Amino acid sequence: MEPTAEIVIIGAGVIGCSTAYHLAKAGITDVTVFEMDQVGAGTSSKSASMLSMQFGRDPLLARMAQYSYGRYMDFEAELGSPIDFRKTGWISVAAGEAAANLRRHAEGLQSLGIPTELLTPDEVKYRYPELNTGDIELGTFGPDDGPFDPHMIMWGYVKKAAGMGVTFRQGEKATGLRIEAGRVTGVETGSGFIGTSTVVNAAGPWAAEIGRWAGVEIPLTNRTRTIVMTGPLPDIPADRPFVEDETVEWYFRPETGGVLMGMGNVPAKSPEAALDSEMVNKIVDHAVHRVPVLEKASLLTAWSGVRPLTADGRPIFGRLPGLDGLLLNCGWGGMGIIQAPAAGQLMAELVRDGRTSTFDTDGLLFSRFVEPH
Ligand SMILES: Cc1cc2nc3c(=O)[nH]c(=O)nc-3n(C[C@H](O)[C@H](O)[C@H](O)COP(=O)(O)OP(=O)(O)OC[C@H]3O[C@@H](n4cnc5c(N)ncnc54)[C@H](O)[C@@H]3O)c2cc1C
Incomplete structure (x- = not known):
């Protein structure tokens, strides 16, 4: 008999690992994750490893970063794995047009309650004497940000999810989707077919390839x-x-x-x-x-x-119009590690309840890139 899973996740980067854990946490444990290489071998192991609330240029993403930040502060208590976070802060400096943008951005963060100070060049120099501040016009400081360890995060999710029944198949590449009458019925892999009615595309920079198996161009x-x-x-x-x-x-x-x-x-x-x-x-x-x-x-x-x-800086999350059973959790750009708790939580809500509740994700749908007829 062919193997089956209630949910198949393609990709075990930080987004796939968080999705697997959050599905299991929501009571959905018949989940198989296919990773063509090793956990975290894609973009998630190449990052600057920063947790930041200064990053979000868009109110929805800034609020999601705030939510994810809170989840990271509870990560060790919730999952039993440390993440090696060090709250050292984040300074941005700018001149000219970039300084005007930085001021607007900082004021936007302040209006959302995200601690952000505006600094003069002298104040930047005082905080960071090694910097050349001669040609900067403005600085900002976010005290809550700092580096953490993406590998500890991914393995924290993997260990906890595996303990709850999720299967991780590393070194196994997904090679195609089986689609019948407009709905997904399974995934072809290098090691055979697996039947499923729901596939989560968490393939990071490779996500467009998975879309093409369904005849869809995901605009990454x-x-x-x-x-x-x-x-x-x-x-x-x-x-x-x-x-x-x-x-x-x-x-x-x-x-x-x-x-x-x-x-x-x-x-x-x-x-x-x-x-x-x-x-x-x-x-x-x-x-x-x-x-x-x-x-x-x-x-x-x-x-x-x-x-x-993506063109608007937002991830692509949720269903594809016209095809049942392929869910997107991709396009997380330069903030996938920061936003992984939100990305996983929202996908678990979508699968379990048919809609997200922690945030309204209508503005993240693939359909925003489709020309209205
Ligand atoms: C230089 C740099 C600095 C960055 N700094 C930060 C930072 O400080 N903070 C931050 O939050 N973000 C940062 N980012 C962004 C962050 O790394 C990404 O947003 C995040 O890693 C995306 O995770 P992902 O799980 O979507 O993708 P990935 O980590 O790439 O995971 C996708 C996985 O899918 C697998 N895969 C693909 N196709 C298949 C297939 N057909 N079958 C099976 N498996 C498949 C791949 O092997 C890969 O492991 C940075 C990125 C770069 C490049």
Whole structure:
């Protein structure tokens, strides 16, 4: 007899792992997760590992980040796994048009009750003496943000979900959907067919490929971002905040004795990112300008990852019109780790109740990209 599952999830990145856990928590444990590589091998292992409420540029996403932040603060109590969060804060700096945007953004966050201070360049310098603040006009500070460990998060979800009955099949690729009379009846995989009436597409930068099996073009705009890590650099204390230079979209934060820096918004040729060495040079050039002491740093390692973005910056969540049984939980762009608790909770509500209740997700539907007839 062919195997079956009530729900099949494609992808065990942070979104697939959170979805699996939240389904089990909602009482739906006949769930099989297919991961073509290993848990977290996709974009979720390439990130800057920041938990932030300063990130959301859109009120719905900012409120979802607030919700997810609260869930992360309870993560260890709820799941029994630590996430290694350190509340070091987030400073943004900007000049020119970017400064005007940053001010508007900060005021928006303040109106939602998200702690955000406006800083003069001198106040930025006081908080972060190693920064060159000569050419900045405005800074902001979010005290609650900081780095955490995406692997601990994913494995926390996996261990708890597996303990509740969810099956994780790593190293097994989903290769197609079986569709009969407008509804999903199963998934073809490298190791055979599995019958199911509900598939969750949590394939991150690969999500468009799964859509094509159903004849649907999921409008992801995958973009490559590069991270550079330096060797030990005692000049930058380990408790310094994350800093984003909004004018050029460059950021850095302390990491394992040195610093981690990131930059890049380059159209991705494929969901598998090769190292963008041109971007490594740009990152280093800007580093020396913004933080002159980084001139002394050695380059330890670098990698590029693919952010599965969308045209309006919102994820694509929920049902596909005209096809029963394929649910989307993708397009989480540059905030998938931050938003994973919300993404999983909302999908569990949709599956269990037929609608979401923690947030109204109508504005995240695939149909917003479809031209009205
Ligand atoms: C450089 C960089 C920095 C970032 N920094 C941050 C940050 O600080 N904070 C933050 O919140 N976010 C950050 N992000 C974004 C974040 O990493 C993503 O939003 C998040 O990881 C997306 O998770 P996902 O589960 O959707 O995708 P993924 O982690 O890519 O998971 C999808 C999984 O699906 C699997 N898969 C695909 N196709 C198939 C198939 N056919 N069969 C079986 N398995 C399949 C893949 O192997 C993969 O493991 C950053 C991203 C980058 C690139």
